[in-house]
Amino acid sequence: MAIATNKGLSLAREIYADRSKRVRELRRDGKKIVGYICLYPPVEIITALGLVPFRIFGDMSEPITAADRVSTTMVCPFVRSILDLGLKGKFDFLDGVVGAHTCDIGAGIILQWRDAIKDAPFTHLLDVPHTDHAPAVDYFEGQINSFKRHIEELAGEKLTDDKLKKACEMHNEQRKLVRQLYDLRKPDPPLLSSAENLEVMVALSSLPVEEGNSLLEDIIQEVTERKVKPSPKKVRLLVWGPVFDNTALYDLIESADAHVVVDDTCVGTRAFWADVKPPYNLHALAQHYLVDIKCPRTYRQAEPFETRRDYDKDLDSRFNYIKKAIVDWGVNGVVLQSVKYCDTHGYEVPNLRHYLDTLGIPSIYIEHDYSERSMAPIKTRVEAFVETLG
Numbered sequence: 001m002a003i004a005t006n007k008g009l010s011l012a013r014e015i016y017a018d019r020s021k022r023v024r025e026l027r028r029d030g031k032k033i034v035g036y037i038c039l040y041p042p043v044e045i046i047t048a049l050g051l052v053p054f055r056i057f058g059d060m061s062e063p064i065t066a067a068d069r070v071s072t073t074m075v076c077p078f079v080r081s082i083l084d085l086g087l088k089g090k091f092d093f094l095d096g097v098v099g100a101h102t103c104d105i106g107a108g109i110i111l112q113w114r115d116a117i118k119d120a121p122f123t124h125l126l127d128v129p130h131t132d133h134a135p136a137v138d139y140f141e142g143q144i145n146s147f148k149r150h151i152e153e154l155a156g157e158k159l160t161d162d163k164l165k166k167a168c169e170m171h172n173e174q175r176k177l178v179r180q181l182y183d184l185r186k187p188d189p190p191l192l193s194s195a196e197n198l199e200v201m202v203a204l205s206s207l208p209v210e211e212g213n214s215l216l217e218d219i220i221q222e223v224t225e226r227k228v229k230p231s232p233k234k235v236r237l238l239v240w241g242p243v244f245d246n247t248a249l250y251d252l253i254e255s256a257d258a259h260v261v262v263d264d265t266c267v268g269t270r271a272f273w274a275d276v277k278p279p280y281n282l283h284a285l286a287q288h289y290l291v292d293i294k295c296p297r298t299y300r301q302a303e304p305f306e307t308r309r310d311y312d313k314d315l316d317s318r319f320n321y322i323k324k325a326i327v328d329w330g331v332n333g334v335v336l337q338s339v340k341y342c343d344t345h346g347y348e349v350p351n352l353r354h355y356l357d358t359l360g361i362p363s364i365y366i367e368h369d370y371s372e373r374s375m376a377p378i379k380t381r382v383e384a385f386v387e388t389l390g
C-alpha cells in the first residue's frame with residue numbers, strides 16, 4: 001500500500017505529525033512491528049528478520065496521567081511519558097517492545113511494560129555494559145545473541161549471515177544519507193532549518209529502513225535544488241543532550257535569531273556518525289553499539305584500566321568528536337539540554353562545560369521536564385545566551 005501522495009520534506013512533516021500511520025498500514029498488510037526504546041537495540045537484527053523497527057518516543061504535548069498509577073514522579077519524564085502512552089493504548093500497533101539498560105530507569109520501563117501493559121506480547125531487555133573495553137564488548141555480543149534467539153521466535157524464522165549483511169548495508173546506507181543531510185547545514189545560512197531536520201529524523205525512526213532511505217534521497221535532492229532557503233541568523237549553535245523529539249526547542253532557538261546547525265542528541269546524529277563495520281556479524285554489532293555510539297551512558301577512559309588517570313586526556317577522549325563537529329559546522333555556542341532526573345546526562349554536564357571552556361566555546365545548560373509547557377521559561381534564557389554571542 002502506498003504511504004501518501006506527499007514526497008520529500010512534506011512527507012517527512014506528515015509522518016512527524018502522525019508517526020504510527022505508516023506502520024499501522026504495514027501491520028494491516030501482515031508485517032510485525034517491533035518498538036524499541038533508546039539507541040541500543042540493534043535495529044539491523046529486527047530488519048534482517050523481516051520485522052519493522054519503530055523507535056518509541058513519548059509525547060511532549062500529552063499530560064502524564066495514567067503513568068502515575070505505576071511509577072513515581074521522581075524519575076525521567078521521557079520514560080514516564082512512554083509508559084503513560086502505553087497504558088493509554090497508544091502503542092496498540094506494536095507486536096513487541098525491546099529496551100536496553102541505558103540507565104536504571106530506562107531499563108525499568110521494559111519490566112513495567114511487561115507487568116502493566118498487556119498489548120505487547122513480546123518484550124526483551126538487553127543488558128548493556130557501561131564501559132567500552134574489549135571484555136565489555138564480548139559480554140554485549142552475548143546479550144545481542146540472546147536477543148537474536150528470542151526475536152527469531154517472534155519472526156518465525158532464523159537469522160542468516162546473508163540477511164544480517166543485507167540489513168547492515170541498508171542501515172549503513174541510511175547512516176551515510178543522514179550524514180549527507182547534515183552536510184546541508186554546513187553553509188551559512190544552512191540549506192535546511194533545524195526544525196525541518198528534526199522532522200526528517202523523527203520520520204526516519206517511524207519507517208522501514210528502505211522507505212527511510214528513499215525519503216532521504218528525495219529530501220537531499222529537494223533541499224539542494226529549492227530556491228527558498230532559511231534566512232541568515234546571528235549565531236550557529238550545537239544542541240547536545242538526550243532525547244528531544246519535538247520541534248518546540250528548535251523553533252524557540254530559531255526565533256531567538258540562531259540556527260541549530262548540528263547536534264549531539266539521541267534523535268539526531270548519535271546513531272548515524274559511524275557505520276557498522278564488515279564482516280557484519282554479532283561482534284561487529286556489539287562493537288558498533290557499545291564503542292562507536294557516543295552516549296554518556298557508556299563511560300570512556302583515554303587509557304582503559306589505568307589507575308593514574310589524566311583528566312584532560314580523558315575529557316578529550318570522551319568529547320573530541322564534539323570538538324570536530326564544532327569546527328566542521330562553524331559553531332559559535334553550545335546548548336546543553338537534558339530532561340529532569342537524567343543523571344546519565346546530568347553528570348556529564350560539568351565535565352563537558354569544562355571541556356568547551358578550554359575550547360573557548362560558550363555554553364548554556366537548560367533542563368526541562370519533557371513537556372511543551374516547559375519550553376516557555378527556557379525561551380528567555382536562550383534569547384539572553386544568543387544575545388551574548390551575537
Ligand code: SF4
Pocket residue numbers: 076077078079102103104105106242243297339341342343344345
Ligand atoms: S533520558 Fe536519561 S534518564 Fe531518561 S532514559 Fe534516557 S538516559 Fe535514562
